[in-house]
Amino acid sequence: DAKTTQPTSMDCAEGRAANLPCNHSTISGNEYVYWYRQIHSQGPQYIIHGLKNNETNEMASLIITEDRKSSTLILPHATLRDTAVYYCIVRPIYNQGGKLIFGQGTELSVKP
Amino acid sequence: ETGVTQTPRHLVMGMTNKKSLKCEQHLGHNAMYWYKQSAKKPLELMFVYNFKEQTENNSVPSRFSPECPNSSHLFLHLHTLQPEDSALYLCASSPASNEKLFFGSGTQLSVL
Numbered sequence: 001d002a003k004t005t006q007p008t009s010m011d012c013a014e015g016r017a018a019n020l021p022c023n024h025s026t027i028s029g030n031e032y033v034y035w036y037r038q039i040h041s042q043g044p045q046y047i048i049h050g051l052k053n054n055e056t057n058e059m060a061s062l063i064i065t066e067d068r069k070s071s072t073l074i075l076p077h078a079t080l081r082d083t084a085v086y087y088c089i090v091r092p093i094y095n096q097g098g099k100l101i102f103g104q105g106t107e108l109s110v111k112p
Numbered sequence: 113e114t115g116v117t118q119t120p121r122h123l124v125m126g127m128t129n130k131k132s133l134k135c136e137q138h139l140g141h142n143a144m145y146w147y148k149q150s151a152k153k154p155l156e157l158m159f160v161y162n163f164k165e166q167t168e169n170n171s172v173p174s175r176f177s178p179e180c181p182n183s184s185h186l187f188l189h190l191h192t193l194q195p196e197d198s199a200l201y202l203c204a205s206s207p208a209s210n211e212k213l214f215f216g217s218g219t220q221l222s223v224l
Binding site: 034036041042043044045046049092093094099100101102103104105 | 168202212214215218
């Protein structure tokens with residue numbers, strides 16, 4: 001599976017947009033970009049995923065560059081409850097076996 | 113609430129004990145997973161079950177024994193564990209092995 005690189009930690013002011021970057025320069029054409037987050041003492045939670053086009057749902061927006069080598073997860077109005085570790089994961093479309101390989105992620109701290 | 117329930121939430125056991133972790137989902141999913149999360153480390157995939165059949169064993173020591181009696185239940189039987197096995201054990205499920213995962217809250221295990 002392609003590897004991802006994320007900053008170790010980031011801060012964001014409450015009410016502001018949080019922009020979390022991810023590099024996946026070795027991604028192949030048949031691999032999705034997935035984002036999960038893990039709030040302290042809980043299991044990871046699915047946020048969003050995309051292949052080529054930008055995606056938006058009730059939680060976040062995902063912006064994927066045209067060359068697909070990087071992406072940005074956007075939380076439009078961060079709240080204190082968005083404080084968590086955010087994982088960017090590259091996963092094959094035909095993921096036989098169900099592997100989802102987690103890296104270290106970005107620890108986002110939303111501050112009042 | 114993700115629809116994936118793990119019990120117990122916390123477990124303390126001695127190295128000679130035998131215990132079991134339980135995971136239950138009523139989402140109608142066909143794939144179930146065990147992950148291990150040690151302190152300050154990324155999540156590690158342990159086992160994958162598709163339609164009750166084990167499809168992935170990520171070189172897990174035999175002191176961890178999974179059991180999947182039906183598509184809704186998954187167990188992890190533990191025996192003669194070591195202190196380094198202390199970790200958060202997370203169960204997840206997905207509709208199929210190539211779809212997004214829903215995680216439980218995990219069992220925090222301490223081996224004394």
